[in-house]
Amino acid sequence: MAGSTDGPGVDRATVRLGVTGTARHLAAAMRLCWSAAPGVLLTQLLLTVLAGVWGWVAALLTRAIVDRLTAAPAAPDASLMLLAVGLGALGIAVGAEAAVSRYLDAALERALRVVVTTRLYGAVNRMSGLARLEQPQFQDRIQLAMNAGRAGPGQIVTGAFGIVQGVLTFAGFVGALLAVAPVMVAVVCAAVVPTLWVEVALGRRRAAMTWRISHAERREAFYSTLLSSLEAAKELRLFRLGDFFAGRLLRELTHINREQRAVDRRAFAGHMTLAVLGSVIAAAGLVWAIGLAGRGRLTAGDVTLFIAAVAGTQAALTGTVTQYGLVQQALLLFDHYRAVVAEPADLPVRAAPLPCPSLRVGLELRDVWFRYADDQPWILRGVTLTIPAGKSVALVGLNGAGKSTLVKLLCRFYDPVRGSIHWDGVDLRDLDPGELRDRLGVVFQDFMSYDLTAAENIGVGDVARIDDPAAIEHAARLAGCHDPIARLPRGYDTFLSRLFFADPAEPETGTVLSGGQWQRVAVARALLRAGRDVLILDEPSSGLDAEAEYTLHAHLRDLRQGRTSILISHRLSTVREADRIVVLESGNVVECGRHADLMAAGGRYATLFGLQARGYRDGDGDGTAPSPVGGLAW
Numbered sequence: 068m069a070g071s072t073d074g075p076g077v078d079r080a081t082v083r084l085g086v087t088g089t090a091r092h093l094a095a096a097m098r099l100c101w102s103a104a105p106g107v108l109l110t111q112l113l114l115t116v117l118a119g120v121w122g123w124v125a126a127l128l129t130r131a132i133v134d135r136l137t138a139a140p141a142a143p144d145a146s147l148m149l150l151a152v153g154l155g156a157l158g159i160a161v162g163a164e165a166a167v168s169r170y171l172d173a174a175l176e177r178a179l180r181v182v183v184t185t186r187l188y189g190a191v192n193r194m195s196g197l198a199r200l201e202q203p204q205f206q207d208r209i210q211l212a213m214n215a216g217r218a219g220p221g222q223i224v225t226g227a228f229g230i231v232q233g234v235l236t237f238a239g240f241v242g243a244l245l246a247v248a249p250v251m252v253a254v255v256c257a258a259v260v261p262t263l264w265v266e267v268a269l270g271r272r273r274a275a276m277t278w279r280i281s282h283a284e285r286r287e288a289f290y291s292t293l294l295s296s297l298e299a300a301k302e303l304r305l306f307r308l309g310d311f312f313a314g315r316l317l318r319e320l321t322h323i324n325r326e327q328r329a330v331d332r333r334a335f336a337g338h339m340t341l342a343v344l345g346s347v348i349a350a351a352g353l354v355w356a357i358g359l360a361g362r363g364r365l366t367a368g369d370v371t372l373f374i375a376a377v378a379g380t381q382a383a384l385t386g387t388v389t390q391y392g393l394v395q396q397a398l399l400l401f402d403h404y405r406a407v408v409a410e411p412a413d414l415p416v417r418a419a420p421l422p423c424p425s426l427r428v429g430l431e432l433r434d435v436w437f438r439y440a441d442d443q444p445w446i447l448r449g450v451t452l453t454i455p456a457g458k459s460v461a462l463v464g465l466n467g468a469g470k471s472t473l474v475k476l477l478c479r480f481y482d483p484v485r486g487s488i489h490w491d492g493v494d495l496r497d498l499d500p501g502e503l504r505d506r507l508g509v510v511f512q513d514f515m516s517y518d519l520t521a522a523e524n525i526g527v528g529d530v531a532r533i534d535d536p537a538a539i540e541h542a543a544r545l546a547g548c549h550d551p552i553a554r555l556p557r558g559y560d561t562f563l564s565r566l567f568f569a570d571p572a573e574p575e576t577g578t579v580l581s582g583g584q585w586q587r588v589a590v591a592r593a594l595l596r597a598g599r600d601v602l603i604l605d606e607p608s609s610g611l612d613a614e615a616e617y618t619l620h621a622h623l624r625d626l627r628q629g630r631t632s633i634l635i636s637h638r639l640s641t642v643r644e645a646d647r648i649v650v651l652e653s654g655n656v657v658e659c660g661r662h663a664d665l666m667a668a669g670g671r672y673a674t675l676f677g678l679q680a681r682g683y684r685d686g687d688g689d690g691t692a693p694s695p696v697g698g699l700a701w
């Protein structure tokens with residue numbers, strides 16, 4: 068486990084968008100919000116305009132009231148009362164607007180969450196290979212894209228509306244201030260330049276920092292999930308790893324905090340300076356206005372308008388500039404969302420892929436070379452192999468020989484770096500990966516255990532039949548898991564997890580299966596697809612008891628009869644009946660043939676088979692042949 072707290076190269080993240088980039092992202096955010104909640108967006112726009120004008124309308128009303136009062140203090144007439152009522156009504160509207168805006172912001176965010184989640188995972192699901200998902204940078208991006216995508220467009224749009232509102236407010240107050248003190252307009256406007264500079268720089272700094280800490284945040288999430296994970300709990304407790312991982316978590320957290328604190332300190336210094344500057348300007352202006360009023364050149368109403376206008380102009384300008392900085396920051400983060408959504412497919416797919424008909428001749432690997440990345444070692448080194456249609460092939464070899472890798476290439480999760488794989492003579496790269504996979508039934512060595520019911524856990528093997536109890540039960544019987552499932556409290560409807568409630572209305576947790584039982588469920592999942600062209604079983608019985616293994620292989624033998632199948636197993640007794648046994652070593656095929664031929668040849672296979680067989684004989688001293696099942700795994 069990497070212990071470093073350094074994040075991904077920030078240079079690879081966008082920290083400047085430019086005018087075109089900003090306009091493009093802004094338009095994309097608007098379109099996203101419009102597609103999520105058009106009504107909310109329009110209402111927000113309307114409120115923006117209203118909120119932009121009522122600040123200075125209130126200031127003008129206040130001046131009128133003060134002037135009327137100071138001109139004739141003793142006799143407030145009906146028109147004065149009307150002005151007061153108007154001002155009061157405006158106050159109510161301002162209060163209501165804030166509440167409505169908050170409500171609309173939340174509504175927009177909810178709607179966006181649905182749209183963004185759909186698009187984001189749509190984009191991730193479009194990646195038909197595995198390589199992209201194995202890139203830490205891509206994982207960091209997905210995490211940022213999820214956060215930035217959910218809240219970002221809303222922030223951008225509300226921020227952009229905030230800027231519009233700020234400009235309207237600013238224009239109104241400047242108009243009012245121009246009438247009273249034109250010089251003050253110039254002073255207040257000049258003061259905005261440092262504010263703009265500070266906010267834009269801060270926005271960029273924050274966006275860069277968010278990208279920089281994204282890796283550490285993902286690691287922090289990993290450690291905290293680990294600490295509360297039921298799966299990890301046994302080892303964590305036995306090896307006393309709680310404090311160890313909590314320490315690692317704290318280290319990531321400290322790193323994240325340090326990065327955030329550095330930006331917060333800069334923000335604090337900038338905001339403090341700006342606040343002092345703004346206050347000095349406002350105070351100086353006030354002294355100056357009072358001086359003018361003392362000499363009779365301004366009325367009391369003018370002075371109240373002046374005070375409101377200076378404060379209003381400053382607030383509008385600062386608000387606008389702050390919003391601009393936040394929008395800039397949200398746009399930079401939104402870039403990650405757009406990058407993930409626009410990410411091209413990780414496996415090249417032909418514009419018009421060839422159809423993938425039923426397998427008639429066979430699968431063929433021609434001089435296949437493969438490594439997981441350019442900086443990784445070669446795993447397959449020129450594998451040439453034929454898997455004839457209708458025949459059963461067994462792949463054997465030491466740990467790390469490349470057997471599962473070969474299976475992943477057959478499923479086209481990766482493309483060979485050199486050489487090619489052919490389906491009835493057609494290069495897999497010319498087929499649609501989805502169509503190809505529809506023709507395969509696979510039990511992976513690292514199969515999934517889903518927090519779903521037993522029936523669903525089998526049904527996901529073929530979602531078209533997830534509601535077909537007869538088909539599911541048939542697959543379960545073949546895999547030898549019908550009896551254990553039938554004995555569960557709710558049979559096939561039993562929830563196979565204790566982490567969730569099957570039904571939130573009935574707080575009753577599910578059941579946990581044993582390792583071998585889970586493996587049988589995974590086999591049943593693949594056998595639900597038994598009608599497919601090629602059945603691939605990667606260590607399907609490694610966790611089964613001797614009886615279950617014997618029964619499973621008896622069923623599989625029948626199923627594989629006359630069908631194309633690939634079986635990977637370390638227990639050589641289970642592969643001896645295969646039509647062709649292929650021995651992989653150091654990424655290459657070193658032997659290939661039937662059991663009897665390979666034994667007669669006395670090569671690698673025969674040596675390994677002999678080793679396993681000796682495991683049964685040693686100690687017995689009876690010299691009998693190995694059992695048809697079980698044995699030492701190698």
Ligand SMILES: Nc1ncnc2c1ncn2[C@@H]1O[C@H](COP(=O)(O)OP(=O)(O)OP(=O)(O)O)[C@@H](O)[C@H]1O
Binds near residue numbers: 201470473
């Ligand atoms: N996703 C991956 N990224 C990088 N290397 C990998 C990846 N998956 C497997 N490898 C490496 O490829 C090699 C072959 O692994 P593979 O799983 O194909 O072997 P195997 O023959 O199935 O082994 P076993 O019998 O232990 O299941 C191993 O050295 C492993 O470290």
